[in-house]
Amino acid sequence: MLKVEGLRARYGRIEVLHGIDLEIASGEIVCVLGANGAGKTTLLRCLSGVQPIAAGTVTFRGEDLRPLPAHRRLARGLAQSPEGRQIFTNLTVEENLRLGAWLYADDRVQTDMDHAFTLFPVLKQKRTQAAGGLSGGQQQMLAIARALMGRPSCLLLDEPSMGLAPILVDQIFDVVRQMKALGVTVLLVEQNAFGALRIADRGYVLETGHVALSGPAAELIENPRIREAYLGL
Amino acid sequence: MADLLQFLMSGLTVGAVYALLALGFTIIFNASGVVNFAQGEFVMLGGMGTAFAIAAGLPVPLAALLAILGTAAVGVALNRLAIAPARGAPVVSLIIITIGAAIFLQGAAGLIFDKQIHRYPGFSGEAPLRLAGATLLPQSLWVMAGAALTFAALWLFFTRTLTGKAVLATANNPLAASLVGINTKAIMALSFGLSAAIGAVAGVLVTPITMTAYNTGVALALSGFAAAMLGGLGNPLGALAGGLLLGVLEAMTAGYVSSEYKDAVSFILIILVLALMPQGLLGRKSTDRV
Secondary structure (H helix, E strand, C coil): CEEEEEEEEEECCEEEEEEEEEEECCCCEEEEEECCCCCHHHHHHHHHCCCCCCEEEEEECCEECCCCCHHHHHHHCEEEECCCCCCCCCCEHHHHHHHHCCCCCCCHHHHHHHHHHHHCHHHHHCCCCEHHHCCHHHHHHHHHHHHHHCCCCEEEEECCCCCCCHHHHHHHHHHHHHHHHCCCEEEEEECCHHHHHHHCCEEEEEECCEEEEEEEHHHHCCCHHHHHHCCCC | CHHHHHHHHHHHHHHHHHHHHHHHHHHHHHHHCCCCCCHHHHHHHHHHHHHHHHHCCCCHHHHHHHHHHHHHHHHHHHHHHHHHHHCCCCHHHHHHHHHHHHHHHHHHHHHHCCCCCECCCCCCCCCCEEECCEEECHHHHHHHHHHHHHHHHHHHHHHHCHHHHHHHHHHHCHHHHHHCCCCHHHHHHHHHHHHHHHHHHHHHHHHHHHCECCCCHHHHHHHHHHHHHHHCCCCHHHHHHHHHHHHHHHHHHHHHHCHHHHHHHHHHHHHHHHHHCCCCCCCCCCCCCC
8 A cells, every 4th residue: 555665865965764675555554663863753744744855755546646746635535644743833723624635525524523423522621622732642543543533544653652651652553453343544654653553454563764674573572683672571 | 072083084995995905915824934015905995896887887895805706816816826937935925925915006006097086986975974963974884794794704615615714724734735635726815805895995995085096905915914913913803903993093093183193003013913922812832743
């Protein structure tokens, strides 16, 4: 479904991704692990179009994504819940969700919103409140729910567990699993390697802009190198 | 007492124009972070455009509509040709670009129209209305009602329409806006067009009272900027409050002190606001949740 070949990206003259190859099949949960500065977020930014690609190709359902500006990629089915949540703090929870479905004006918008409220009941309680007043965990839920309002076939999740209490982390990973059941393909970027590998089908490990390791999640979780470097075992 | 009422009426009339100017500043500031000093030129273009269209024999409503649409197009072009290409430049550079654009528009208006002073008759005649000892031009009512309608329409646009919310969302977080599929460049163009149209509306309404010429824009921009700062830059309600307050203050100074000090009021006000309450009357302090 999503295929990345030889992807390079740079900030100014400093190259941070040195030729990434990565592939995701339809219906998979694939996680990308790595330490701070490994290039995980840059990779997602290239995929969603907010970061220019220096070299390499990105194909989504057979279509070259490079000429498409960020705001046209959602219509192709590619949504991103960005790092740092990036919700619209001046608007209400409900307005944030409605704007997630900016591309649509049909009856399904309401159905999708009801579904989002079922996934995250706390958002329903706070629907008329300004999103800027939500707690960090609630903002993260809102960011994911807003991305789902865009009817993605593939969802890019950037560090959804960052800064959250363990019980919320479990809840968020639970929702990711439910998305898979609904047929949404998920690319999950995480520092929480253990949590991510438990729900993922396959994983990639990024180190300083290279893919250092990749394979089925069940194998990665047993890999001594990963256990030492990322799981602290 | 009649004096006070008189000054209040003329103050509210001028204040309504300042409020529209400040609203224009606010919309562009929210969309782009730029203080657009060409805002006064939009008022001038609205007035000059209407005056020339009427002189060419068009009926007043059509002339006004053409002037407003034409000015909106100038606003969109300003963004497309001068602001958008400089995207990523420091905000101060962008503000200087708008000053350059203001000088350019003034020069162009001097060439394309002329350098004479223009006006056209008030929409409901010229006979002053008497009100408890004060006199009021019917056109003043047009100005105040026009400003009130514009504010009401804008309020509906931002609170009731998805496009209006998309504008607010883009101002709040452009990155997230493009990720939900909003074309942020189009929203920017819309903001400039809207601001220009609002400025033109002010020009169309006020020209029968104040008259207009190619070089009236700069002074208007400064007063409008003072009003926006006073109310709190970035807040539409602040624009309304700041505009009306500045207009009334100017009128009171002109009436009770001397009209020579009228302009000084707005500049002293800018200094006081910047020094004592940089957020303005209704401005919000910026906070971030980490």
